[in-house]
Amino acid sequence: MLSPEKSKISISVKVNSEDKNQVTEIFNGLGLNLSxxxxxxxxxxxxxGGLPFEVRDPFYSExxxxxxxxxxxxxxxxxxxHSHHLLSSEQKKE
Numbered sequence: 001m002l003s004p005e006k007s008k009i010s011i012s013v014k015v016n017s018e019d020k021n022q023v024t025e026i027f028n029g030l031g032l033n034l035s036x037x038x039x040x041x042x043x044x045x046x047x048x049g050g051l052p053f054e055v056r057d058p059f060y061s062e063x064x065x066x067x068x069x070x071x072x073x074x075x076x077x078x079x080x081x082h083s084h085h086l087l088s089s090e091q092k093k094e
Contacts, residue, residue: 013038 020034027037044052058064 023037024034027034030037032040041052
């Protein structure tokens with residue numbers, strides 16, 4: 001039977017170079033290299049049966065939704081409405 005070390009394979013992931021540099025710096029500060037950090041992520045994902053963190057869009061947070069609802073109420077009641085005027089093409093040329 002092969003040892004776990006000998007049965008390892010390589011994977012390739014494309015990332016933005018700036019993101020890679022930033023995350024490498026973070027992991028180095030934790031005493032980890034990028035490969036070890038990715039292996040931790042994979043093991044944790046297996047243990048959790050999915051991503052080991054919640055994936056959500058902060059736009060849909062309760063705070064943002066409450067703010068949007070408050071603004072919609074003001075609009076419906078004609079409060080705090082400011083009109084915006086677009087410049088015509090003639091005004092832009094001046």
